[in-house]
Amino acid sequence: MDRTSRIVKIFTRKLFPFILLYGCYLISHGHLSPGGGFQGGVIFGSAIILLGLVEGIRITEKRFREDILSLVKNVGMLIFILTGFSGMFLGYAFLSDFLPQGNVGTVPSAGLILFLNLTIGFMVGTGIAVIFYRTVRHGSEE
Amino acid sequence: MNRIFAILILCVVAFFLFSSLNLDYGHPRGGQSNYYVEHGLKETGALNMVTAIYLNYRAYDTLGEATVFFASALGVFMLLRKDREGGEDG
Numbered sequence: 001m002d003r004t005s006r007i008v009k010i011f012t013r014k015l016f017p018f019i020l021l022y023g024c025y026l027i028s029h030g031h032l033s034p035g036g037g038f039q040g041g042v043i044f045g046s047a048i049i050l051l052g053l054v055e056g057i058r059i060t061e062k063r064f065r066e067d068i069l070s071l072v073k074n075v076g077m078l079i080f081i082l083t084g085f086s087g088m089f090l091g092y093a094f095l096s097d098f099l100p101q102g103n104v105g106t107v108p109s110a111g112l113i114l115f116l117n118l119t120i121g122f123m124v125g126t127g128i129a130v131i132f133y134r135t136v137r138h139g140s141e142e
Numbered sequence: 143m144n145r146i147f148a149i150l151i152l153c154v155v156a157f158f159l160f161s162s163l164n165l166d167y168g169h170p171r172g173g174q175s176n177y178y179v180e181h182g183l184k185e186t187g188a189l190n191m192v193t194a195i196y197l198n199y200r201a202y203d204t205l206g207e208a209t210v211f212f213a214s215a216l217g218v219f220m221l222l223r224k225d226r227e228g229g230e231d232g
Binding site: 030031032033034035036037038070073077080081084094095096097101102104105109110111112113116117120123124127128130131134135137138 | 183187197204207208211212215222
């Protein structure tokens with residue numbers, strides 16, 4: 001039943017954490033180098049999709065449960081909006097930058113941009129994984 | 143009939159392609175882009191100018207973008223449910 005090549009399986013297992021790490025790097029360094037929340041999130045989600053294609057959807061779902069991924073997606077969207085509103089309580093406009101700027105070139109240098117990138121990245125990554133789960137399961141039913 | 147329609151579409155495409163050959167995009171109007179290049183790093187602290195624009199100056203636009211993605215993911219989540227029986231009440 002298992003027709004996946006052994007080479008592909010082993011390489012996927014070795015590569016998987018590095019793909020996740022690269023996604024996290026793109027998300028967290030979005031304001032310093034090319035990349036950002038959307039791109040890093042897509043890489044984050046494609047790592048889970050790769051695992052699902054190679055290892056099978058059932059094993060992947062045990063590691064990355066769909067309800068938890070969906071929860072992260074919803075909470076990410078909520079935090080994005082709440083971050084926008086949190087500036088309003090301090091007297092700034094909606095979604096405007098109220099944090100102090102650090103040294104240019106370091107990771108915590110751009111104030112609110114880092115937090116917005118993090119929320120977007122995790123939302124996009126988990127959202128793509130959830131879409132993949134749903135479509136695969138829907139196709140395998142019929 | 144299909145062939146006439148195809149030729150018509152090809153003519154329209156060719157017309158717009160040839161009329162766009164000598165368009166000039168080299169002169170930005172208004173000077174807003176120069177403002178971003180000059181003040182972007184000082185005002186936002188982000189080295190990446192694209193990120194500085196889409197998460198600081200245009201963060202409201204990005205909120206809409208994220209909402210579109212969220213809505214599409216939610217649509218897939220709702221439509222492709224596992225426990226759908228009969229399809230009437232789902």
